[in-house]
Structures are given as C-alpha cells and as structure tokens.
Amino acid sequence: MLLLSTLWHREGMPQGARRARGSSQDAKKTASGKPLKKQEAPLPSRTARAASLDARAGVTAADFALRALGEWFDRQRRVLPWREDPSPYRVWVSEIMLQQTQVATVTPYFERFLKRFPTVESLASASEDEVVAAWAGLGYYSRARNLRAAAQAIVRDGFPRDRVGWLALPGVGEYTAGAVLSIAFNETEALVDGNVERVLSRLRRIRRPASSLGFSLGSSRGDSAYKARLWRTARFAVTRGAQLGVAPRVLNQALMELGAMICSPKSPKCGVCPVADSCRARKQDEVALFPQKKKPKEWIDVSERVLAAVDSRGRWLVRKNAPGEWRAGLWDFPKYEDFEGKTVEVLAEAEVRYVVTRHRVRRLVTLVRVKDFASLRGSEAWGFADSGGGAEGAEWRIWDEQAGEQETAGVGFGSAFWKSLERIRNCTL
Numbered sequence: 001m002l003l004l005s006t007l008w009h010r011e012g013m014p015q016g017a018r019r020a021r022g023s024s025q026d027a028k029k030t031a032s033g034k035p036l037k038k039q040e041a042p043l044p045s046r047t048a049r050a051a052s053l054d055a056r057a058g059v060t061a062a063d064f065a066l067r068a069l070g071e072w073f074d075r076q077r078r079v080l081p082w083r084e085d086p087s088p089y090r091v092w093v094s095e096i097m098l099q100q101t102q103v104a105t106v107t108p109y110f111e112r113f114l115k116r117f118p119t120v121e122s123l124a125s126a127s128e129d130e131v132v133a134a135w136a137g138l139g140y141y142s143r144a145r146n147l148r149a150a151a152q153a154i155v156r157d158g159f160p161r162d163r164v165g166w167l168a169l170p171g172v173g174e175y176t177a178g179a180v181l182s183i184a185f186n187e188t189e190a191l192v193d194g195n196v197e198r199v200l201s202r203l204r205r206i207r208r209p210a211s212s213l214g215f216s217l218g219s220s221r222g223d224s225a226y227k228a229r230l231w232r233t234a235r236f237a238v239t240r241g242a243q244l245g246v247a248p249r250v251l252n253q254a255l256m257e258l259g260a261m262i263c264s265p266k267s268p269k270c271g272v273c274p275v276a277d278s279c280r281a282r283k284q285d286e287v288a289l290f291p292q293k294k295k296p297k298e299w300i301d302v303s304e305r306v307l308a309a310v311d312s313r314g315r316w317l318v319r320k321n322a323p324g325e326w327r328a329g330l331w332d333f334p335k336y337e338d339f340e341g342k343t344v345e346v347l348a349e350a351e352v353r354y355v356v357t358r359h360r361v362r363r364l365v366t367l368v369r370v371k372d373f374a375s376l377r378g379s380e381a382w383g384f385a386d387s388g389g390g391a392e393g394a395e396w397r398i399w400d401e402q403a404g405e406q407e408t409a410g411v412g413f414g415s416a417f418w419k420s421l422e423r424i425r426n427c428t429l
C-alpha cells in the first residue's frame with residue numbers, strides 16, 4: 001500500500017507515456033474471445049501471495065488496480081449507442097448531450113438526433129431552428145446552439161486533435177475535450193466528471209478544503225485546489241494505464257462506468273468493485289463521507305405568467321422566445337404581458353412548478369378561448385402583427401398539434417411548454 005500511496009500522490013506526470021495500441025472496447029468480445037457479460041460477478045480480491053509475486057515483478061498495487069479496472073470494463077460495460085461506433089462526431093454529440101443529463105434520457109434523443117443529422121456536415125448546414133427542434137426536451141438549449149456553431153467550425157477546419165483545439169470550440173470544456181480526445185482518438189488525455197470525481201475522491205480520500213465547504217469565505221480558491229488534485233489524479237491514472245497497456249479510451253470510460261454502475265452516490269457496491277482493495281475510503285469505513293459536498297446550491301426563484309390561447313379548432317397561439325430572452329429560440333405560450341390590457345375570455349388558470357438548472361420556477365398558466373385565430377393575426381385588438389408583437393423580435397404562429405409532423409417541423413417546444421400544456425389540458429375547456 002505504501003507504493004500505491006507514493007504513485008497516486010505523485011505530483012509529476014510519468015514521462016514518455018506510450019499510447020496504448022487499440023482498444024479492447026472496440027471489439028464486442030473480451031480479449032479471450034468470450035462474449036460480453038452483463039451481470040456483475042464478485043471479483044477475487046488480491047491475495048497476499050499475488051501481491052508478493054507482483055511486488056517482486058515490480059507491479060504495484062496501483063498498477064494492479066488500473067489493470068483490474070480495464071479488465072472489469074471489458075467484461076461489464078453497458079452497450080450504449082455511441083460506444084459501438086466511437087467516431088469523433090458521435091462521441092462529441094453524445095458527450096454534449098450527457099452534460100447534466102442521464103444516460104437513459106439521452107439514449108433515445110441521441111438516436112433520433114443522429115438520424116436527423118447523421119454527419120457533422122448535415123448538422124453544420126441545418127438552421128438553428130431545426131437543431132433546437134431536434135434538441136427539444138433535453139433542456140439546456142445553449143448546448144444545441146453551440147453544437148451547431150462548433151459543427152460549422154469543424155466543417156471548416158476539421159476535427160481538432162488536441163485539447164487546445166477542442167477548448168476553442170463553443171460549448172466544449174475541459175471534461176468534453178478530454179472525453180472526445182480519449183474515447184474517439186485514444187489520446188492519453190484525462191477527464192473528470194461527477195462519476196469520476198466520486199470514484200477518485202473515495203479511492204484516494206481526496207477532501208475539499210474547509211473553505212469550499214461553506215464554513216468560511218474564499219470558497220472558489222479552495223474548490224479549485226480540490227479540482228486540481230482530482231485532475232492530477234485522473235491524469236496520473238490515464239497516463240500510467242497507457243504505460244500498462246490499458247488504452248486511454250478504456251481507462252477513462254471504466255472510471256466513468258464504475259461511478260455510474262458500482263460506486264454510486266448512496267449505495268456503492270463495494271463487494272463487487274474491481275478496485276476495492278485499493279480504496280482508501282472503504283478501508284477507513286468512510287465511503288459515505290466522499291465526495292465531500294460543496295456549499296449548497298443557491299436557488300433563484302422565478303415567477304412567470306403565460307397565456308394559453310386556444311381557438312374553436314383546438315389550435316394554440318405560440319410564440320418563439322426572442323434572442324436575449326430566457327430560453328431564446330424555443331417556442332412557448334405567449335407571455336401574459338404580451339396581452340396586458342386586452343379583453344379575453346378566461347376559461348381557467350393552473351399553476352405549474354418545476355426546477356431547471358438553478359431556477360425554481362412557478363408558472364401561472366391562464367387558459368383563454370379565441371373565436372377566430374387567423375383573423376386576429378395582425379389585428380390591433382391583439383396588438384401583434386405577423387412579423388412580431390409583444391417583445392421585440394419574437395415570432396408568432398398558430399400551432400395545430402393535430403396537423404402532425406409537418407406543422408411542427410422546425411418548431412422546438414421546451415419542456416416548460418409541454419408541462420404547461422399537460423397541466424392546462426386537465427382544466428375544463
């Protein structure tokens with residue numbers, strides 16, 4: 001264990017790391033030719049005799065853990081659509097979608113998005129409306145806009161081959177750069193996401209400085225020291241793994257998979273964990289204490305009011321949020337202010353509450369009936385014209401959900417709209 005501590009704590013990176021050739025992940029079978037198994041099997045722990053033989057052969061406990069992690073990933077990894085063909089385009093799109101979103105949610109969206117935009121060229125040439133519409137329901141819509149802008153840069157200059165190049169693209173941070181470079185290009189690049197943070201902080205008992213726990217001021221400095229240590233540890237793991245023949249794409253995905261499937265936040269399955277022998281938190285019986293939590297999230301309370309205007313044919317008046325407005329580019333019900341002072345027949349009111357990012361939203365939906373929608377477009381009675389009305393730059397249209405896909409082509413509704421529609425449908429028309 002002493003050697004393990006020395007290695008994992010070493011500040012400097014091992015020099016001259018060789019890139020591991022290929023990836024055992026590319027094959028759908030294990031190296032021994034056996035098909036992938038999905039069930040979790042208890043792993044043998046490292047015996048004293050094996051440890052002694054390893055020590056004589058110069059194999060450290062850290063090396064053992066890294067190899068065990070790679071072998072475990074080969075045996076137990078989930079089959080996910082972006083893993084089966086890890087091209088730069090597919091890996092990049094999946095990583096952007098997976099930011100703040102669960103794998104189970106992303107999977108159907110990923111498949112639909114790739115069907116609609118099968119290549120980076122098709123994504124680059126699509127309109128923003130088309131991309132946002134294909135993204136609708138995933139939330140965090142700036143990701144869709146950044147994806148399209150980055151696709152245009154990639155079509156012009158090609159896929160970047162280093163971290164600096166990826167970081168220059170809109171919507172790409174340190175984690176995404178490391179993920180695409182290691183998974184798609186098998187480069188020896190590290191990554192740290194929430195899953196990797198949990199695994200590494202438990203394995204090495206990496207603590208947050210007290211200043212970032214909310215006990216004193218100066219939290220951002222304390223937090224960056226903590227993050228820097230996680231990244232150093234992740235870099236060491238991927239570099240040493242490559243030297244041992246564990247491909248970077250395998251090692252990084254194994255760390256993430258371990259966090260997702262075994263080393264879960266509340267009930268880690270330490271009994272079947274491939275690196276349990278090396279886990280400091282487990283040895284100290286402190287697993288539940290890691291990772292240490294940051295200062296609690298500061299919520300922003302938002303109140304909004306929208307008007308759900310429906311005509312006798314069951315069609316809805318919708319409005320596209322203007323640039324600069326919250327949820328810009330998404331279609332939604334009109335804001336109540338757009339009709340302030342107008343006389344309308346109110347049928348019902350309903351309240352919708354939901355949480356998005358750091359916002360706790362309370363939305364009041366007022367259902368009103370309109371006799372003849374089409375004739376009202378441009379009418380002074382409603383105060384908007386075809387080209388706009390209400391907020392400057394907002395677009396309007398009459399949406400007929402019964403008309404099918406053609407009617408909604410290029411119209412991306414956000415989750416706030418669908419929540420409001422579902423809620424208001426429960427009211428009597």
Ligand code: SF4
Pocket residue numbers: 199202203262263264268269270273274275276277279280281282287
């Ligand atoms: S032994 Fe338990 S706490 Fe440690 S890495 Fe494995 S699952 Fe996580």
